[in-house]
Amino acid sequence: MGAVQNFFDHYNYIATIVLMVAGLYIVIARGNMIKKLIGLMLFQTSVYLLYIAPGKIIGGTPPVLDPNFTVYSNPLPHVLILTAIVVGVATIALGLAIVSRIHEAYGTIEEDEIFAREEQE
Amino acid sequence: MRLDVVLRVGVKLIIPFMLLFGLYVQLHGDYGPGGGFQAGVIVAGALIVYALIFGLDEAQRVVPRRLVEFLVPLGVLIYAGTGAFALLNGHNFLDYSVLAAHAPAGRERGILLVEAGVLVTVSSTMIALFYAFSERGR
């Protein structure tokens, strides 16, 4: 029973790792650049989960102080991830801007086709 | 676009509430969930919805892009200015105790100012991103 208990204690981490690995796989395996950026987004959001999950205390409440509660979840990961989300969308937008410039220069956003055109020259 | 009556009327109804909600999230962020980052995105979202339904030109009549480009650095300056004000008064950078007679009150005021800076930068950056992409597409 110990192993099953252990699995459920860490289930959230395992699911997070699956998301992370899916993002990694998309970034490596797919040639389309928008798809690659979405893979990067998946990776990023899984990191959010990895940060937030340890901060949760079962039976705790959100860290908004109130005299009726004594147990709060840890506010520190929330602060770090809150800013990271907004920074994340700004950097993804920068990546998308670069992708659309690449499309204007090459007429495609497939990695293979871009490499092929570079070699022709 | 002329045919989207439901969308056009619905969006007109929703936008004031979106803006009000953004303001609530911003100002009530001290006592409930919320703050500059969330409010900034909500305010930007209201304008983006408007631009999606009524077209980019209409949106730029409401918020011209010169204004957006002015607001992006302004928010950073509000934030840095709050910090520099403390610095000039003999405290550490971003030590808000100088903003009021009592240290806790000063820190509360500092948080409010800094969140305002965050709101301005985040909302105008999001709007600027949207403008940049959609102007390119024309």
Next chain:
Amino acid sequence: MLLTLLVIVTIAIVRMRSLFGVIALSGVYSFLMASVLMVYDAVDVAMTEAAVGAGVSTVLLLAALHLTKAREYPQPRPAAIPLLVAVVVGVALIWATYDLPAFGIADAPIHKHVAPHYLQNAIQETLVGNVVSAVLADYRGFDTFGEVIVVFTAGIGVMLLLKGRRQGRDGREGDAR
């Protein structure tokens, strides 16, 4: 459980070839993520994720899709090596997570260091009841300042990249674009 739903959506994102569908699914993914964060007591973060992930970033992705006129990408090449890399990394990371403390227990090391100080003193020291706001803007104001500058820089970068007249690369004309 919500996390299982997230995993299913992720697998759909990996397998789907239509970019439009992928973007719609990433909106779904963001809302699910916001719900999960809500369950983890991170209300501020959940609000941000719902507004940013499902709102702004979906709009920006669709705009970029419009700019690049990509709809679907061709059949991906056989991907044995990436799959192998991903599986190996995943197994190693899952193996490593078993050394983490179990989910939700109150005496994990993360709850011992600075967090109790914030939770106990924030209301006296700053008069702000939402500890996340207090830490964000006051205790860790310098950090947030850096983040604001990053957002600012990214905005400037996008404006520089996308403003101005559309032109091809030097010496290339006649490409339909």
